[in-house]
Amino acid sequence: MGAANVLGDAFYQARRDDLAHRVKRSRFEHSLGVSETAARMARVYGQDERLARLAGLLHDWDKGYDDEGIRARAVELGIADQLASYLDMPHLLHGPTAAAALAREFPELPAPLLQAIRLHTTGAVGMSPLDLIVYVADVIEPGRYCAGVDKLRDMVGKVELEELFVATLVYVVGNLIERRKLIHPDTVTVWNYYVARARERAAANDAKGSK
Template identity: 45%
Template sequence: MTLSDEQIAELEAVRAKLEVRMVEKPRRYQHSVGVAKTAYEIARAYDVDCFSAALAGLLHDWDKVLDDHELLVRAAQYGVRVAGSPSAAVGLLHGPVASYELLHIFEGIDASVCQAVARHTVGAVDMTPLDMVVFVADAIEPGRHGDYAERLRAMVGESSLEELFFQTFAQGLVYVISGGRYLYPTAIDIYNAYAAKRTR
């Protein structure tokens, strides 16, 4: 799937806004551009809308520039539901918070793009193909290094998108648990939901 000139222009306009927003966080900006490019390629491999994938990739960390206090304030303002401890989960709130704000910042943005942004941090039991593409792209964009990233990259186009998502999600759990980090309460339910599908 190729992008139209209009879509390319729209992505470029969003990229320019993102660059200004992240001017003090150049590494985060480069990561976002990398996620957009990777999401585009994964979307092509699995016949998912490439424009939506690239747009969600660009915007997935839109609110990563906010400090913890501001994220908690905005999450409360928008009624973002947080399982467990909000303060412990604050590092995961930038996706859900941004999903509310992007609807007002970018006129006409598709709700599916906002949902993919919301779900790129903790996932869900009912991930759409677009959700999965962005989740995986965040984990394997070129700035990510390590054996896990190479293994997951090699799966693109070789395994089903759902299996690729499952393996990416499982790797995330390994990372969180091995480092003694806070495990978001819904993580086990999500893992089990997709693990159960694999045994059918």
């Protein structure tokens, strides 16, 4: 199967059917919501819609494993070197394992799609537009009914993608802190990096405005 075909409807439908057997019903519906939302965001932000819709569909490909199962999966996929930083947060491993497993099973999948899937649990410094889209779509898809998400939904298309991502991080990290949850070190690094960039952008805009 060529690279073009994995972005076609037949591949999408086949993986959609696979996913229905891999994760529970609510997770399956969440994945469809992320897929649609990612596609719409790609349209709004001038990115490849088909790549975004497939990345959204597949992002939780490995969410059906329990903690022990996902650790074993990481070992089996040869990415156990990542386990140390996920020691107390095995629920975040499903991004990296999904990317590794999908790359092995479907070598035609484009690298940018695999990267977006890999990074969707922790984020990373220097994320691509597709990475940002999948991260945000995961939080704002229509199936999520949490207070604060509507505000993020309203921002789509009105603010730059990176600004929307920072607002999403505020929401996600704020929730983790409120619920006394652990924060992955990569997410802290991501926070520091993007908040510094947002501050620089604001300062540059101020400087422009005062001229």
